[in-house]
Amino acid sequence: MLLLLIVSPPRAMADFPIAEFATPSSPSGPHRIVAGPDGNLWFTEPDADAVGRMTVAGDGVDFALPTTRSGVHSISVGSDGALWFTEPLANRVGRTTTGGAITEWLVPSAASFPTAIAAGPDQRLWFCEAFANQIGRIAPNGTIVAFALATTAAFPSGITAGPDGNLWFTESDANKIGRISVAGVVKEFTIPTAGSSPTGIAAGPDGNLWFTESDVDQIGRITPLGAITEFPLPTAISSPDDITAGPDGNLWFTEPDADQIGRISLSGSVSEFALPSSGTVPSGITAGPDGNLWFTEAGAERIGRLTLVDSTPTATATTTASPSSTPASTASRTRSPEPTVIGTVNTPTVTPTAISGCAGDCEGNGHVSVSDLVAGVAIALGETSLDACAAFDVNRDQRVSVDELVQAVHNALDGCPPAAVTP
DSSP states (O other): OOOOEEEOSOOOOOOSOEEEEEOSSSSOOOOOEEEOTTSSEEEEETTTTEEEEEOTTOOEEEEEOSSTTOOOOOEEEOTTSOEEEEETTTTEEEEEOTTOBEEEEEOSSTTOOEEEEEEOTTSSEEEEETTTTEEEEEOTTOOEEEEEOSSTTOOEEEEEEOTTSSEEEEETTTTEEEEEOTTOOEEEEEOSSTTOOEEEEEEOTTSSEEEEETTTTEEEEEOTTOOEEEEEOSSTTOOOOOEEEOTTSSEEEEETTTTEEEEEOTTOOEEEEEOSSSSOOEEEEEEOTTSSEEEEETTTTEEEEEOOOSOOOSSOOOEEEOOBOOOBOOEEEEEOOOOOOTTSOOSOOOOOOOOSSOTTOTTSSSOOOHHHHHHHHHHHTTSSOGGGOGGGOTTOSSSOOHHHHHHHHHHHHHOOOGGGSOO
8 A cells, every 4th residue: 555755844842841860870881761659650661671660750769670681572561460570581570569579480492582572361460582582471470371372473563452452563584563362363464665674663542552663763653453653863874763652642652763752743743852862872762750751771770751831843844654553688879869950961071982784694604693692691690791793782882782682683684784794
């Protein structure tokens, strides 16, 4: 079906007040964030081996994980009032009470690489097993069951509960949106734009599911029946990542490669808001208990807050499209709030210089092999020196993160980007 695109003027600068608060630890690399049942914000800190908690006033505290170098990734609130999170490098799913008592469970499938996690309507948590090509389900008592996907090498990445009683998830390398019932029945829907790399997904207030397409800079919308509409973003190479429903009836998302927060209305009108600092790499985003938007800044070791006020961007970029069918732990570190100056540009954060080449291509031959991936995991776990394969350290920060491993896996499955292959 024909997809019509209408693009309006350039992006908006931030007109909503934005505050940034330092995480309790550094480095922390805050990744995903969620509003907790205790009125605080909870977030994962893979570089600190911790789960963080922050009040709406910006006071932060860390809870150290029992397993180090686990790459703690995503976090969600369970029906039991606890916070549940994934540890891809340790192949575990963890749970913490709001007081910081932590329990971990090993995922039965070896090296499954659990990533996104979400609470289901069945009182269980559902999560993506990216390497095992499965969707996992864990009960409050820790019992884990997995359901295989029909499409091989799909790399499930994001997951959320839908309005129809099912779980909906993204398949980054299959270019599909998946739906799984609580009984484990899977159905997949192909995204019209090829190579879109769907990543984050969230239920909207309109009864549809909204998702990010990180490789083509678009936001997608899928109805419970599978009809898909795509909306292009004004900023190229913005790589939209996480997405959430806002308290204002819009969907909000992060643009890590553009240092922006985006907003899309239910009709497809898009606005983008520049963050006060550069090199922040906004990643996760959630609606906070205070009616504002909270997000992580992986590149700046900060948690950001965008205050929703009665304000209009100085210039708004919009896009429209026609539908296309288709054991306990204790707090280890605390920090009082140190917000940056609101509404002004601060001293830029220095961003590590990216290296040329293909992430994970240890031999420099334009290919990422299984042995290369094994080496990358060993480096991330601290079992092998970075000298074994510097190609994994894309940002030259002397470590290998979960995101860099994921990038290498994509390169192994899809091939190195043409521009990254050295002649």
